[in-house]
Amino acid sequence: MNLMLLDSYTASRISECLPSSSAFQSLAEFFGALSDATRLKILSVLSASPMCVSDLSELTSLNQTTVSHQLRLLKQLRIVECRRQGKVIFYSLTPNGAFNSIMDIAVNVAG
Numbered sequence: 001m002n003l004m005l006l007d008s009y010t011a012s013r014i015s016e017c018l019p020s021s022s023a024f025q026s027l028a029e030f031f032g033a034l035s036d037a038t039r040l041k042i043l044s045v046l047s048a049s050p051m052c053v054s055d056l057s058e059l060t061s062l063n064q065t066t067v068s069h070q071l072r073l074l075k076q077l078r079i080v081e082c083r084r085q086g087k088v089i090f091y092s093l094t095p096n097g098a099f100n101s102i103m104d105i106a107v108n109v110a111g
Contacts, residue, residue, distance in 0.1 A: 033077050034102070038062065039070050043093065046080060047100055050092035 004011055019027070033039055041060045045051070053071065057064045071091055074080040079099060082091045093099055 029077055030079070030098075033074060033079055034099075036070075038066065039074060042067060042070055043074070043079070043099055044103070046091060046093050047103070050083075050090045052088050052090055056091070 006014075034043075038060075041062070042056060045056055045059050051059075053064050053067050056062075056071075057067045060067065071080060071082075075082065075091075078094055079097060080091050081094050082089050084090075
């Protein structure tokens with residue numbers, strides 16, 4: 001018995017457009033990372049320039065342990081990346097990442 005009010009063509013098109021379960025999981029992890037004010041603060045600073053943990057700590061008024069812990073999580077989710085220059089590790093947003101676009105939209109919506 002068909003309980004849907006949609007016609008089969010529309011239902012089929014909707015089904016074709018739905019992302020996979022793994023894509024939904026990745027989206028949930030990405031947005032989960034953005035749901036923390038500390039991580040948003042770190043990402044906002046990194047959107048201006050790549051920097052090391054000590055500079056991030058200073059600019060965000062967070063201790064270095066907290067910054068390092070959050071960066072590790074953001075790196076696992078491929079939202080940030082790092083590069084070593086001598087003894088210093090610089091963190092930056094991943095190229096082609098969605099963070100800046102999402103922040104622009106969110107700021108406009110929030111007013």
